Amino acid sequence: MNFLLTMDASSYCVTNRRHSNKRCCPDSGASDDEIFEFSKWFVVQPADGKISLNSLTAFTLGKALKAQIGTLVTVRRLQHGDILIQTDNLTYASMLQKMESLAHVQVKVTPHRMLNSSKGVVRSCELASCDVEEITSELKSQGVTDAVIISVRDGSDEGRRKTNTVILTFNRPQPPSHITAGYLRIPVARYIPNPLFQVSEVRSWQSPLQMSADMLEVW
Numbered sequence: 001m002n003f004l005l006t007m008d009a010s011s012y013c014v015t016n017r018r019h020s021n022k023r024c025c026p027d028s029g030a031s032d033d034e035i036f037e038f039s040k041w042f043v044v045q046p047a048d049g050k051i052s053l054n055s056l057t058a059f060t061l062g063k064a065l066k067a068q069i070g071t072l073v074t075v076r077r078l079q080h081g082d083i084l085i086q087t088d089n090l091t092y093a094s095m096l097q098k099m100e101s102l103a104h105v106q107v108k109v110t111p112h113r114m115l116n117s118s119k120g121v122v123r124s125c126e127l128a129s130c131d132v133e134e135i136t137s138e139l140k141s142q143g144v145t146d147a148v149i150i151s152v153r154d155g156s157d158e159g160r161r162k163t164n165t166v167i168l169t170f171n172r173p174q175p176p177s178h179i180t181a182g183y184l185r186i187p188v189a190r191y192i193p194n195p196l197f198q199v200s201e202v203r204s205w206q207s208p209l210q211m212s213a214d215m216l217e218v219w
Contacts, residue, residue, distance in 0.1 A: 039111035040073075040173060042096050044083040047106035054081040056103050064103035069095050084112070117145065119191035120175030125164045127181050135166070135181075142179055143170045167191060 046053055054077075056064070061083070065072060074086035083102075087093055096109050127135065128149050135147040146169035151160040168188070170176070178187050 038090050038093050039116045040086055040088055041112040041115035042085045042109050043112050044085060044102060044107050044109050047108050052081040053083055060103050068099065115173065118170050118173055118175045120168050120170060120188035121191050122166050122168060122179060122186045122188055123164050124184060124186050126184060128162055128164045128166050139179060143172050145169050145171050
């Protein structure tokens with residue numbers, strides 16, 4: 001009797017699967033890894049599409065940002081004149097999102113859609129057996145905004161079967177070292193997408209940050 005009362009969650013899942021085809025997912029609940037995150041990368045564009053921020057010199061732009069916001073981590077001009085800004089200060093991030101003019105030019109500021117997020121790979125049969133909606137809901141407190149369960153062809157009538165691999169999207173520039181899914185502590189590996197361009201076409205001296213800023217301009 002004591003054994004039955006102390007049966008762990010994994011045994012409970014196995015026992016219930018004998019009576020039901022529904023896969024049970026660990027309850028994540030609150031996690032020690034819950035970290036408050038905020039957008040750190042922003043794009044400043046002119047409110048009027050007919051105006052370009054290229055009219056602002058480096059001196060004018062630097063003085064205006066210093067006076068209106070403060071000292072920023074990164075400020076760089078993108079190809080079409082828009083301004084890419086990085087900050088690690090929550091107050092500055094809030095001020096940037098509320099900014100409506102810069103050096104007497106009406107602007108709109110939006111978080112960068114790609115630089116503020118990252119992807120990580122986790123491998124767990126139990127996690128992969130859950131629905132995507134349940135995974136994102138249970139791991140929301142750990143910064144997870146999306147999940148993709150990898151499937152492969154298996155030659156059966158159904159055509160594909162799920163693997164134990166799940167790609168998670170996080171609302172932070174770098175994924176965490178691990179996630180906590182209920183009683184599971186799962187390491188998070190770096191996600192490396194399939195190459196979309198020839199490596200030889202990229203200058204060898206470019207850092208990953210420089211490559212990201214240049215190539216993610218379409219956002």
